[in-house]
Amino acid sequence: VAVSEASVITSIVAATAVRPGTAIGIDDDAAVLEPCGSVVLTHDVLAEGVHFRLPTSHRDLGWKALAVNVSDIAAMGAEPVAALVGLCLPGPDVLDIEAFYGGMEELAAETGTTVAGGDLSAGGGVVIGVTVAGRLRDDEAPLLRSGARPGDALLVTGSLGASEAGRTLLEQPDRAVGLDPGARDALLRAHHRPRPELGAARVLRDLGARALMDCSDGAVIDVGRMAVASGCGATIALDAVPRAGGVDAVARHVGMEPDLFAATAGEDYRLLAAIAPDRARRALAELPGSAVIGGFTAGSGVRTERSGAAIEVARPGYTHHV
């Protein structure tokens, strides 16, 4: 579930009802079906000109279309089982089907997912809709974004900013930013091949994380969503947000403070967790690259700080664009 406009969600919630059999509806990362206590569903749409630009690697596109959904499954504390793929294509040669599904299958194999069906249609633009169903282990409840409590630590499972830095590089002449080829490739790869954090989700669940979500639209806006869902506030220490290598150079190139760039960049698909501080310390030891970047508080709203002083965030969220 990634419907992003609140007014649209409100309309949908007003127009529809939750019925027996569905435990979690439109207000979390994925839908949970009750009959087995164990099935989790999610669906994301990727549109040409919005989420990607053709030509791009069709293998990468297949990978990413699955990855963004598997990330939602991970964010529920579940494991992916099956994916359905809906493709809308203006013509038969627009998408290399073999490369697209080949790239998707690379990630499917890594994550134990079956590409189990879908639909294909003609249409005016390239639109990719992927549904993933996942399962929860026996007797486990889904990990929602609404479980944070004041006093919980806010943990991120890895560095932020790499995907958006990679996307920025796609639009820049190479030498303008001054990155070495290795750093540049790593950023492009982060953009094209995000890696859903199923292992980190497992660790966080086992350590008793109270709330989990994936960070797709930027930490500041996504932490805000977690706080609202949990009925509390949150603080983000910009100094504590880990930044991927090369992000600082790209941020400065586009005239942004590197820490603000990282804290508001989208599509990294790291996990954000609310977890008791003592458990967070154990998570840091078990998840290299993870960091505590703030905490949840009584009240409401997200306070963004640098060296303890409040910082105004001009661009709190991330709008998908290419």
Next chain:
Amino acid sequence: VAVSEASVITSIVAATAVRPGTAIGIDDDAAVLEPCGSVVLTHDVLAEGVHFRLPTSHRDLGWKALAVNVSDIAAMGAEPVAALVGLCLPGPDVLDIEAFYGGMEELAAETGTTVAGGDLSAGGGVVIGVTVAGRLRDDEAPLLRSGARPGDALLVTGSLGASEAGRTLLEQPDRAVGLDPGARDALLRAHHRPRPELGAARVLRDLGARALMDCSDGAVIDVGRMAVASGCGATIALDAVPRAGGVDAVARHVGMEPDLFAATAGEDYRLLAAIAPDRARRALAELPGSAVIGGFTAGSGVRTERSGAAIEVARPGYTHHV
């Protein structure tokens, strides 16, 4: 699952693998997940200019987008539980969200389905992707299209041709066809508001139907798919195909034999069943409007007959268009 081009399916099957947890993959109406023995998933795409033309009633569009998927769930012998909706919209005012979800909710309420999430994206054209998850009752296996055996009767749950006749009327000046307003409205309604046959599916399952699928692309092509999946042949008696009221007039208006029009028309979403002849007789009694329109045979291929003589079908299948 409605990927319609064999070469594409072949590419996808070659590029992907079925893994533990998925019982039925890309080769039936919907995906079945093993963990509970009970979850069924399907996904269909509707694109502007292919499956519908704007302006149309957005309430009808919401109904139909759900209906075509619930029909796939019915065709598996399952019951719908939850729907996810992926929308790609060129602008904010292109689709009346409230009307769209309102129409969807009408059918959701009738069928016990929860609209449980989805995604929204900008994009070049209007594309609607709907996923529906359904459940099988305890200990019931899904009813596949591959279970037909030579000697089985071929049963259809109701009249055919109404939806395509309705679509034809949308393109014709009213008086040209010479239908009374009631008949015209019924055909238009059949096109805009197809009704998934969950009740008929239940009856057919209880009577021991061996194979089931929904008829979305025309009986001749869909029966052919059933026969291929079952490793047998089939015969269709055109004389026996029930035709909706007004279909004959529309068929003649477009220069087609009414029985061929009905047997090749798409989007009626009736169910096609393979069922032992004695069970078929009981089904006819329990399902008013249903008919035995042929049977399954040893060998391969579909033989289309009229009064016992073979009839060549120039247009065996249905291509979605508006």
